[in-house]
Amino acid sequence: MAEPTPTHTRPRDAALGTGAGRVLLLVYGIFAVSAGARAGVQIATKFSEAPLAFLLSAFAALVYLAATIGLAVGGTRGRLIALTSCSIELVGVLVVGTLSVLDQEAFPDATVWSRFGSGYGYVPLVLPLIGLWWLWRNRPGDR
Amino acid sequence: MNGPLSTATIVVALLLGIWYLIRSALNRAPGNTDLWAMLGLSALVAVLVVVAVVGLITGDRPSETTTFIGYLITTVAFAPVGFYLARLEPTRWGTLILGVACLVLPVLVLRLQQIAEATGG
Numbered sequence: 001m002a003e004p005t006p007t008h009t010r011p012r013d014a015a016l017g018t019g020a021g022r023v024l025l026l027v028y029g030i031f032a033v034s035a036g037a038r039a040g041v042q043i044a045t046k047f048s049e050a051p052l053a054f055l056l057s058a059f060a061a062l063v064y065l066a067a068t069i070g071l072a073v074g075g076t077r078g079r080l081i082a083l084t085s086c087s088i089e090l091v092g093v094l095v096v097g098t099l100s101v102l103d104q105e106a107f108p109d110a111t112v113w114s115r116f117g118s119g120y121g122y123v124p125l126v127l128p129l130i131g132l133w134w135l136w137r138n139r140p141g142d143r
Numbered sequence: 144m145n146g147p148l149s150t151a152t153i154v155v156a157l158l159l160g161i162w163y164l165i166r167s168a169l170n171r172a173p174g175n176t177d178l179w180a181m182l183g184l185s186a187l188v189a190v191l192v193v194v195a196v197v198g199l200i201t202g203d204r205p206s207e208t209t210t211f212i213g214y215l216i217t218t219v220a221f222a223p224v225g226f227y228l229a230r231l232e233p234t235r236w237g238t239l240i241l242g243v244a245c246l247v248l249p250v251l252v253l254r255l256q257q258i259a260e261a262t263g264g
Contacts, residue, residue: 018236019232019234019235019236019237020236022228022232022236022240023236023239023240023243026228026240026243027243030247037213041207041209041210041213045207045209121250
Protein backbone atom coordinates (compact mmCIF):
# COMPACT_ATOMS: atom_id res chain seq x y z
CA MET A 1 0.00 0.00 0.00
CA ALA A 2 1.25 3.42 -0.87
CA GLU A 3 1.61 6.09 1.73
CA PRO A 4 -1.55 8.14 1.95
CA THR A 5 -0.74 11.52 0.46
CA PRO A 6 -1.99 14.57 2.34
CA THR A 7 -4.82 16.22 0.46
CA HIS A 8 -3.65 19.78 1.07
CA THR A 9 0.03 20.23 0.39
CA ARG A 10 1.20 23.78 0.04
CA PRO A 11 3.36 24.37 -3.06
CA ARG A 12 6.98 24.91 -2.11
CA ASP A 13 7.03 28.36 -3.71
CA ALA A 14 4.01 29.58 -1.74
CA ALA A 15 5.01 32.83 -0.05
CA LEU A 16 2.83 31.88 2.90
CA GLY A 17 5.27 29.11 3.73
CA THR A 18 8.33 31.20 4.59
CA GLY A 19 9.03 34.11 6.89
CA ALA A 20 10.33 36.44 4.18
CA GLY A 21 7.32 35.62 2.03
CA ARG A 22 4.99 36.44 4.92
CA VAL A 23 6.55 39.90 5.25
CA LEU A 24 6.11 40.39 1.49
CA LEU A 25 2.48 39.31 1.77
CA LEU A 26 1.96 41.71 4.70
CA VAL A 27 3.18 44.67 2.63
CA TYR A 28 1.14 43.57 -0.41
CA GLY A 29 -1.90 43.13 1.83
CA ILE A 30 -1.47 46.60 3.32
CA PHE A 31 -1.39 48.04 -0.20
CA ALA A 32 -4.40 46.05 -1.37
CA VAL A 33 -6.43 47.25 1.61
CA SER A 34 -5.28 50.88 1.54
CA ALA A 35 -5.68 51.30 -2.22
CA GLY A 36 -9.04 49.53 -2.08
CA ALA A 37 -10.38 51.56 0.84
CA ARG A 38 -9.23 54.80 -0.73
CA ALA A 39 -10.79 53.94 -4.09
CA GLY A 40 -14.00 52.88 -2.35
CA VAL A 41 -14.32 56.19 -0.48
CA GLN A 42 -13.42 58.22 -3.57
CA ILE A 43 -15.93 56.42 -5.80
CA ALA A 44 -18.65 56.58 -3.15
CA THR A 45 -18.26 60.27 -2.32
CA LYS A 46 -16.88 62.18 -5.33
CA PHE A 47 -16.85 59.90 -8.35
CA SER A 48 -17.74 62.64 -10.85
CA GLU A 49 -14.66 64.73 -9.98
CA ALA A 50 -12.12 62.38 -11.54
CA PRO A 51 -13.68 59.12 -12.73
CA LEU A 52 -10.53 58.00 -14.56
CA ALA A 53 -8.26 58.41 -11.53
CA PHE A 54 -10.72 56.71 -9.18
CA LEU A 55 -11.39 53.77 -11.49
CA LEU A 56 -7.64 53.43 -11.87
CA SER A 57 -7.28 53.32 -8.07
CA ALA A 58 -9.92 50.62 -7.86
CA PHE A 59 -8.20 48.66 -10.63
CA ALA A 60 -4.83 49.00 -8.87
CA ALA A 61 -6.38 47.72 -5.66
CA LEU A 62 -7.73 44.63 -7.45
CA VAL A 63 -4.32 43.98 -9.00
CA TYR A 64 -2.63 44.22 -5.58
CA LEU A 65 -5.22 41.82 -4.19
CA ALA A 66 -4.60 39.37 -7.05
CA ALA A 67 -0.83 39.60 -6.56
CA THR A 68 -1.21 38.97 -2.82
CA ILE A 69 -3.31 35.86 -3.40
CA GLY A 70 -1.12 34.59 -6.24
CA LEU A 71 2.08 34.96 -4.22
CA ALA A 72 0.44 33.44 -1.15
CA VAL A 73 -0.80 30.21 -2.76
CA GLY A 74 2.08 29.61 -5.18
CA GLY A 75 2.08 26.62 -7.51
CA THR A 76 1.53 26.88 -11.27
CA ARG A 77 -1.68 28.85 -11.06
CA GLY A 78 -0.53 31.08 -8.21
CA ARG A 79 2.67 31.90 -10.07
CA LEU A 80 0.72 32.78 -13.21
CA ILE A 81 -1.63 35.07 -11.27
CA ALA A 82 1.26 36.69 -9.41
CA LEU A 83 3.39 37.09 -12.55
CA THR A 84 0.52 38.71 -14.44
CA SER A 85 -0.45 41.08 -11.65
CA CYS A 86 3.12 42.07 -10.74
CA SER A 87 3.78 42.84 -14.42
CA ILE A 88 0.60 44.95 -14.63
CA GLU A 89 1.71 46.79 -11.48
CA LEU A 90 5.14 47.54 -12.89
CA VAL A 91 3.75 48.72 -16.25
CA GLY A 92 0.99 50.63 -14.46
CA VAL A 93 3.26 52.51 -12.09
CA LEU A 94 5.64 53.39 -14.94
CA VAL A 95 2.96 54.48 -17.44
CA VAL A 96 0.70 56.29 -14.95
CA GLY A 97 3.74 57.77 -13.22
CA THR A 98 5.04 59.20 -16.49
CA LEU A 99 1.61 60.42 -17.60
CA SER A 100 0.89 62.09 -14.26
CA VAL A 101 4.17 63.99 -14.46
CA LEU A 102 3.61 65.02 -18.10
CA ASP A 103 -0.12 65.78 -17.96
CA GLN A 104 -1.31 66.77 -14.51
CA GLU A 105 -4.73 67.77 -15.88
CA ALA A 106 -5.64 64.14 -16.52
CA PHE A 107 -4.84 63.11 -12.93
CA PRO A 108 -6.15 65.88 -10.67
CA ASP A 109 -6.56 63.54 -7.72
CA ALA A 110 -3.77 61.26 -6.62
CA THR A 111 -3.85 57.52 -7.30
CA VAL A 112 -1.41 54.97 -5.87
CA TRP A 113 0.55 55.09 -9.10
CA SER A 114 0.63 58.86 -9.61
CA ARG A 115 4.13 60.35 -9.78
CA PHE A 116 5.63 56.85 -9.49
CA GLY A 117 3.92 56.34 -6.14
CA SER A 118 5.64 59.26 -4.42
CA GLY A 119 2.59 59.69 -2.18
CA TYR A 120 3.27 56.20 -0.86
CA GLY A 121 7.01 56.56 -0.37
CA TYR A 122 7.71 55.05 -3.82
CA VAL A 123 6.78 51.65 -2.41
CA PRO A 124 4.42 51.02 -5.41
CA LEU A 125 7.46 51.32 -7.66
CA VAL A 126 9.57 48.88 -5.64
CA LEU A 127 6.88 46.36 -4.69
CA PRO A 128 6.32 44.78 -8.16
CA LEU A 129 10.09 44.44 -8.56
CA ILE A 130 10.30 42.57 -5.26
CA GLY A 131 7.33 40.44 -6.31
CA LEU A 132 8.95 39.55 -9.64
CA TRP A 133 12.26 38.89 -7.89
CA TRP A 134 10.45 36.56 -5.51
CA LEU A 135 8.93 34.65 -8.46
CA TRP A 136 12.33 34.49 -10.18
CA ARG A 137 14.12 33.26 -7.06
CA ASN A 138 11.48 30.58 -6.47
CA ARG A 139 11.14 29.51 -10.10
CA PRO A 140 10.49 25.80 -10.55
CA GLY A 141 13.15 23.35 -11.66
CA ASP A 142 16.09 25.24 -10.20
CA ARG A 143 16.78 23.63 -6.86
CA MET B 144 -4.69 65.86 16.65
CA ASN B 145 -1.62 67.97 15.95
CA GLY B 146 -0.41 68.12 19.54
CA PRO B 147 2.76 66.76 21.14
CA LEU B 148 1.09 63.37 21.56
CA SER B 149 1.05 62.83 17.77
CA THR B 150 4.64 63.99 17.45
CA ALA B 151 5.71 61.67 20.28
CA THR B 152 3.91 58.74 18.62
CA ILE B 153 5.61 59.40 15.28
CA VAL B 154 9.07 59.73 16.85
CA VAL B 155 8.70 56.63 19.04
CA ALA B 156 7.36 54.58 16.09
CA LEU B 157 10.22 55.66 13.83
CA LEU B 158 12.89 54.93 16.45
CA LEU B 159 11.37 51.54 17.24
CA GLY B 160 11.06 50.80 13.51
CA ILE B 161 14.75 51.49 12.95
CA TRP B 162 15.58 49.37 16.00
CA TYR B 163 13.57 46.43 14.58
CA LEU B 164 15.15 46.79 11.14
CA ILE B 165 18.62 46.61 12.70
CA ARG B 166 17.61 43.63 14.85
CA SER B 167 16.19 41.87 11.78
CA ALA B 168 19.34 42.60 9.78
CA LEU B 169 21.33 41.04 12.63
CA ASN B 170 19.17 37.92 12.29
CA ARG B 171 17.42 38.29 15.66
CA ALA B 172 13.97 36.88 16.33
CA PRO B 173 11.67 39.21 18.26
CA GLY B 174 12.60 38.93 21.93
CA ASN B 175 10.56 39.77 24.99
CA THR B 176 11.86 43.35 25.03
CA ASP B 177 10.88 43.81 21.37
CA LEU B 178 7.39 42.48 21.96
CA TRP B 179 6.86 44.57 25.12
CA ALA B 180 8.09 47.65 23.25
CA MET B 181 5.48 46.97 20.57
CA LEU B 182 2.77 46.68 23.24
CA GLY B 183 3.98 49.99 24.68
CA LEU B 184 3.67 51.61 21.27
CA SER B 185 0.20 50.08 20.90
CA ALA B 186 -0.80 51.70 24.20
CA LEU B 187 0.57 55.08 23.09
CA VAL B 188 -1.36 54.85 19.82
CA ALA B 189 -4.50 53.80 21.71
CA VAL B 190 -4.26 56.93 23.90
CA LEU B 191 -3.83 59.06 20.76
CA VAL B 192 -6.90 57.52 19.16
CA VAL B 193 -8.99 57.94 22.33
CA VAL B 194 -8.03 61.62 22.43
CA ALA B 195 -9.02 61.93 18.75
CA VAL B 196 -12.37 60.24 19.38
CA VAL B 197 -13.09 62.57 22.32
CA GLY B 198 -12.21 65.44 19.98
CA LEU B 199 -14.68 64.09 17.41
CA ILE B 200 -17.47 64.05 20.00
CA THR B 201 -16.77 67.41 21.63
CA GLY B 202 -15.01 69.56 19.07
CA ASP B 203 -14.96 70.32 15.34
CA ARG B 204 -15.42 67.42 13.00
CA PRO B 205 -13.18 67.00 9.96
CA SER B 206 -15.02 67.46 6.67
CA GLU B 207 -14.18 63.86 5.76
CA THR B 208 -15.44 62.35 9.00
CA THR B 209 -15.97 58.85 7.59
CA THR B 210 -12.44 58.65 6.21
CA PHE B 211 -11.11 60.01 9.51
CA ILE B 212 -12.91 57.30 11.50
CA GLY B 213 -11.67 54.66 9.05
CA TYR B 214 -8.11 55.81 9.58
CA LEU B 215 -8.63 55.86 13.36
CA ILE B 216 -9.76 52.21 13.33
CA THR B 217 -6.85 51.20 11.09
CA THR B 218 -4.37 53.11 13.24
CA VAL B 219 -5.50 51.66 16.57
CA ALA B 220 -5.48 48.12 15.14
CA PHE B 221 -2.14 48.33 13.36
CA ALA B 222 0.40 47.82 16.16
CA PRO B 223 -1.57 45.00 17.85
CA VAL B 224 -1.88 43.17 14.51
CA GLY B 225 1.87 43.57 13.97
CA PHE B 226 2.45 42.21 17.48
CA TYR B 227 0.17 39.24 16.82
CA LEU B 228 1.81 38.39 13.47
CA ALA B 229 5.30 38.74 14.98
CA ARG B 230 4.33 36.24 17.71
CA LEU B 231 3.38 33.79 14.94
CA GLU B 232 6.76 34.21 13.20
CA PRO B 233 9.56 33.69 15.76
CA THR B 234 12.37 34.35 13.27
CA ARG B 235 14.17 37.43 11.97
CA TRP B 236 11.17 37.94 9.69
CA GLY B 237 8.94 38.41 12.73
CA THR B 238 11.22 41.27 13.75
CA LEU B 239 10.90 42.69 10.23
CA ILE B 240 7.09 42.52 10.54
CA LEU B 241 7.37 44.67 13.69
CA GLY B 242 9.64 47.05 11.77
CA VAL B 243 7.23 47.39 8.83
CA ALA B 244 4.32 47.99 11.21
CA CYS B 245 6.32 50.70 13.04
CA LEU B 246 7.24 52.45 9.79
CA VAL B 247 3.65 52.46 8.47
CA LEU B 248 2.24 53.95 11.71
CA PRO B 249 3.80 57.44 11.26
CA VAL B 250 2.21 57.58 7.79
CA LEU B 251 -1.19 56.79 9.30
CA VAL B 252 -0.74 59.47 12.00
CA LEU B 253 0.33 62.03 9.37
CA ARG B 254 -2.74 61.21 7.26
CA LEU B 255 -4.93 61.62 10.36
CA GLN B 256 -3.37 65.04 10.93
CA GLN B 257 -4.00 66.06 7.31
CA ILE B 258 -7.65 65.01 7.47
CA ALA B 259 -8.13 66.66 10.88
CA GLU B 260 -6.85 69.98 9.56
CA ALA B 261 -9.66 70.18 7.00
CA THR B 262 -12.51 70.83 9.43
CA GLY B 263 -15.96 71.15 7.98
CA GLY B 264 -17.88 74.37 8.69
